[in-house]
Amino acid sequence: xxxxxxRGETMTDEAxxxxxxxxxxGFPDFYANSMDAWVDCLSYLRDEDAMTxxxxxxxxxxxxxxxxxxxxxxxxxxxxxxxxxxxxxxNDRYEDYGEKPALKLVLR
Numbered sequence: 001x002x003x004x005x006x007r008g009e010t011m012t013d014e015a016x017x018x019x020x021x022x023x024x025x026g027f028p029d030f031y032a033n034s035m036d037a038w039v040d041c042l043s044y045l046r047d048e049d050a051m052t053x054x055x056x057x058x059x060x061x062x063x064x065x066x067x068x069x070x071x072x073x074x075x076x077x078x079x080x081x082x083x084x085x086x087x088x089x090x091n092d093r094y095e096d097y098g099e100k101p102a103l104k105l106v107l108r
Contacts, residue, residue: 001063001104002054008068012075017083026053035086042090045102061104069107080107 004024011017018033027041028051041051045062048055054062064087066072066080073080084105091101 001061002056003063003065004054005065005067008066008070008072011066011072011079014076014079017076017079027051035082039086039090042103043093046094046099056102059100060102061100062102063104063106065106065108067108
């Protein structure tokens, strides 16, 4: 299973979260540093659009590991909740297109 690690110590606010994600996922230069853009980029993991450095096979799942999740929860409690909500929404989007869910969120 492909995996990407997001370093929680850099995600103490929304700006840090987006900077970490842009680097870790390989988002394009035009990434808008918003949750809408985050959802859009991760909605094309099985397409040829190159919105991330990952290209998943039809049944593959990308594991998103947030390290130091307790630190994120303390510094930006709503952020982890929003990430979880968006991961669920992205997976629902894949299922709406007849595909298997593409993301698994792991908090460490």
